[in-house]
Amino acid sequence: MTYRVMKPRPPGSHYEALAKAIGQVGGLNQAADVVERPRASLHAAGDPDTPDRKRVKLSYAEACKLAGAGGTALAEHIAHEAGGVFVPGGAIDQAALQAQLATFTAESGEMVSEMIRRAADGEFDHLDGAASLSLIQDALRPMLALYHHCKARAAQR
16 A cells, blocks of 8 residues: 655655655554654654754654654664565454455555566666555565464464
């Protein structure tokens, strides 16, 4: 699922992760309340076009508050930067399992289709790679939820 709360951010950037996290917690107003800072200040922290003289940063504590409120895009970004993946915890119920399977099927189908289209000309360049990142992330999220669910179920014996 893609959250568009602000203008598009560079794919795979911490700016994109922050914009997604803001959307995940309900928008800029709610996110500003969560991190207890003015809306304009939080917006400036997530805007790569903010002039250096006005640049503000998001603290680690604020990132943790956003993640705790459901803004998991920041945790996903940090995991990717570290060469790993973010796997949310916990087993899911039967209805959620079916929903995750449906979401994974739709997202992975869209990802494969788009990547085949982009590679069809024989050249998969940096623009193709950048455009594919969000599609891959969208397919990874439900797949990782399914992985964690299966891992939790297997441990129950």
